[in-house]
Amino acid sequence: MKIFSKEQIYEGDKITTERQGISSTDLMERAGTQIFNWMHLRMQGAQVPIHVFCGIGNNGGDGLVIARHLITHGYNVKTYIVNCSDKRSKDFLINYDRVKNVTKNWPELLSCSEDFPEMHRDDIIVDAIFGIGLNRLVQSWIKELFIHFKKTQAFTLSVDIPSGLYTDKAVENEDAVVYAGFTLSFASPKLVFFLPETAKYTVQWEVLDIGLDPEFLQTTQTDVELIGKHExxxxxIPRDKFSHKGxxxxxxxxxxxxxxxxxxxxxxxxxxxxxxxxxxxxxxxxxxxxxxxxxxxxxxxxxxxxxxxxxxxxxxxxxxxxxxxxxxxxxxxxxxxxxxxxxxxxxxxxxxxxxxxxxxxxxxxxxxxxxxxxxxxxxxxxxxxxxxxxxxxxxxxxxxxxxxxxxxxxxxxxxxxxxxxxxxxxxxxxxxxxxxxxxxxxxxxxxxxxxxxxxxxxxxxxxxxxxxxxxxxxxxxxxxxxxxxxxxxxxxxxxxxxxxxxxxxxxxxxxxxxxxxx
Missing domain, CATH: 3.40.1190.20 (Ribokinase)
Known part of the structure; x- marks a missing residue:
């Protein structure tokens, strides 16, 4: 299995939208729906409190798609916007409006530690705050939010990558990363899932197929490959019937x-x-x-x-x-x-x-x-x-x-x-x-x-x-x-x-x- 770099994943997204004639919002819908389907298959309508934390970029947009499907399928879900910047991505805003159209309980805005919701060990946290594009230090109050996640001991599911984790460099502060019980990664796992210093941030992981262009996936050469049975x-080399020890x-x-x-x-x-x-x-x-x-x-x-x-x-x-x-x-x-x-x-x-x-x-x-x-x-x-x-x-x-x-x-x-x-x-x-x-x-x-x-x-x-x-x-x-x-x-x-x-x-x-x- 190929392990794509973040630059290659961005390129794959771009090529997919062009070749398949879809918008980036459509691709986001696919990604979020796949994660919802994964959860729905395992939960079968169980009324466990689910807390979906969304950033204001495309990872947050994925989270909003997940939240909307959870809401429309009758789950006990609360949605939060982690307000880490004034800039919102286009696809985030589109999906924010879509969530508001299916529930009267609009997403809650979190801007400081006083806004943190109460959560319990038996709850589920969906982490859709930062994706693979994170390129800055995590703000102190968001670091406190990650610590809050950890203290609750609730099962934490990360979208694509645990928030705060980089794909191509080391972590500066261990408290500034989400510790995920499971990560659902798009297109391929991330190299950091396998390195001694960063593997601890996700206990388990799984790759979800979001329909990226098959030709791109097959022909793109990567610098890292994951080795399993199929590889x-x-x-x-099979042995011939008439072979001998020589x-x-x-x-x-x-x-x-x-x-x-x-x-x-x-x-x-x-x-x-x-x-x-x-x-x-x-x-x-x-x-x-x-x-x-x-x-x-x-x-x-x-x-x-x-x-x-x-x-x-x-x-x-x-x-x-x-x-x-x-x-x-x-x-x-x-x-x-x-x-x-x-x-x-x-x-x-x-x-x-x-x-x-x-x-x-x-x-x-x-x-x-x-x-x-x-x-x-x-x-x-x-x-x-x-x-x-x-x-x-x-x-x-x-x-x-x-x-x-x-x-x-x-x-x-x-x-x-x-x-x-x-x-x-x-x-x-x-x-x-x-x-x-x-x-x-x-x-x-x-x-x-x-x-x-x-x-x-x-x-x-x-x-x-x-x-x-x-x-x-x-x-x-x-x-x-x-x-x-x-x-x-x-x-x-x-x-x-x-x-x-x-x-x-x-x-x-x-x-x-x-x-x-x-």
């Missing part, structure tokens, strides 16, 4: 040190479970018996040193190499890695101590082959690109790093983001149970195993992150968040593959919805 499935590549996993052989074991097993035809682990001598005993399917090459990697020397010709898992960062290991990079031509996946070595000795980054995959968690990323002021600054610096070094960055987190070719891919799978030792080692193995089979590194990164999270989502149903461990993710990887081809259950919706021409 990864076309990249799946068709699916050879993964070499280099890493481990005394006390950290388990990391290599997890990565090797994950690479096998992801489909790599062959897997070899390159470890210190102390890792030979543990891996041979735990993983009979994996071959083992040992370093001359008993406890750490001091040289990287092998005669096999791997399809892909993963480096760094549990390797440590002692001088001998750093030296061995540097020597290896000077001669290596195989695709690379670098994780854990491999990233720490690159951070310690940044000159080695220049030796990485193009399209190498780096899989940092936040602290590892900071050591690579430097500190950042906010999530947008982080992404800017990460994109610059990826472009400069022609690498693929996998920024691990609740919504892992893959950066490649100046574009962001935001993953949708995964859960808090993955915050456990070894989870990242498993991801490295999955990505490595996919590259071994012939997936392009960028596809392997995107597909691998999706499968990693999906497997954990399946496993957590059995183990819960606290008891989920990294090996469970490998155990359910097969089910994650199978789930790619499952059809979604049909969702039946009532036809008792508002007429857009009403």
């Amino acid at each position: 990864v499935l076309p990249n799946y 068709n699916f590549g050879h993964s070499l996993i280099i890493g481990g040190s005394y006390g950290k052989i388990g990391a290599v074991s997890l990565t090797s097993r994950a690479a096998l479970s992801a489909g790599s035809g062959l897997v070899t682990a390159y470890v210190p001598k102390c890792g030979y018996v543990p891996i041979q005993a735990a993983l009979p399917e994996v071959m083992v090459i040992t370093d001359n040193d008993e406890e750490q990697i001091t040289s990287i020397d092998f005669e096999i010709k791997p399809s892909v190499i993963a480096f760094g898992i549990g390797a440590g960062t002692n001088n001998d290991t750093i030296s061995a890695f540097g020597t290896f990079l000077k001669h290596n031509t195989a695709p690379l996946v670098i994780d854990a101590d491999g990233l720490n070595i690159l951070s310690k000795k940044k000159s080695l980054i220049k030796l990485l082959p193009d399209e190498s995959i780096l899989t940092p968690h936040p602290k590892e990323l900071e050591r690579l690109i430097g500190s950042w002021t906010d999530d947008f600054d982080k992404l800017k610096k990460a994109k610059a790093f990826s472009k400069k070094h022609k690498s693929i960055l996998v920024i691990k987190g609740a919504n892992t983001i893959i950066i490649f070719d100046d574009k962001l891919y935001v993953n949708t799978t995964g859960n808090p149970g993955m915050a456990t030792a070894g989870s990242g080692d498993v991801l490295t193995g999955i990505i490595t195993g996919l590259i071994a089979q012939g997936y392009h590194p960028s596809v392997a990164a995107i597909f691998g992150v999706f499968l990693h999270g999906k497997s954990a989502d399946i496993a957590v149903e059995y183990f819960g968040y606290q008891s989920l461990v990294a090996s469970h993710i490998i155990d359910y990887l097969g089910e994650a593959f199978i789930d790619l081809f499952k059809q979604p259950e049909n969702i039946q919706e009532t036809d008792d919805t508002a007429d857009a021409e009403e």
Whole structure:
């Protein structure tokens, strides 16, 4: 799913009105009606007090459409105008008059904190105050209104985006943003729904189709894409009946040190479970018996040193190499890695101590082959690109790093983001149970195993992150968040593959919805 910028959404609105021969007011009617239909389907006429707060721009106009449909369908609704400016948009004024035509209870004007209505926990708040076009600081009394929303603990539904939240920059004041229980977003979700600093402003979200021009939606290229099943499935490579293990590549996993052989074991097993035809682990001598005993399917090459990697020397010709898992960062290991990079031509996946070595000795980054995959968690990323002021600054610096070094960055987190070719891919799978030792080692193995089979590194990164999270989502149903461990993710990887081809259950919706021409 594409994530459009606010400029692209404005352009899509303009193109839609021109090509479909409708007015901007008609498009607003569609948007507001879709949100009403969503509410009506779930509420079925329930007489819960609904408070609709409207700004004086187009987001407020959407709110007025919602309020009008709620009123005409007999709901217990009160409408408020948040008077933040003397300027009203044309479509707001049109819909303000339409509301006045269907009720004697005209919208109440709010201009200061003394005007705030009394609300209760069992009420519903509809937030249609500011939309994606917000470009100024929120006034202090409106900030107090947002705090008032939060204190009531009422369910809050935001229209398109929680008011006070920007689409393209950080929040200056956390109190100046609405905390939404649900956000109904037009055309596409917003990037801020997935970033660590701003995701908290909406617990859940859903995209509503408001009939934007199909050609615009299909042909417009975006800088951000949301990754789900429909995005990864076309990249799946089926297996031929007469194929053999040699068709699916050879993964070499280099890493481990005394006390950290388990990391290599997890990565090797994950690479096998992801489909790599062959897997070899390159470890210190102390890792030979543990891996041979735990993983009979994996071959083992040992370093001359008993406890750490001091040289990287092998005669096999791997399809892909993963480096760094549990390797440590002692001088001998750093030296061995540097020597290896000077001669290596195989695709690379670098994780854990491999990233720490690159951070310690940044000159080695220049030796990485193009399209190498780096899989940092936040602290590892900071050591690579430097500190950042906010999530947008982080992404800017990460994109610059990826472009400069022609690498693929996998920024691990609740919504892992893959950066490649100046574009962001935001993953949708995964859960808090993955915050456990070894989870990242498993991801490295999955990505490595996919590259071994012939997936392009960028596809392997995107597909691998999706499968990693999906497997954990399946496993957590059995183990819960606290008891989920990294090996469970490998155990359910097969089910994650199978789930790619499952059809979604049909969702039946009532036809008792508002007429857009009403």
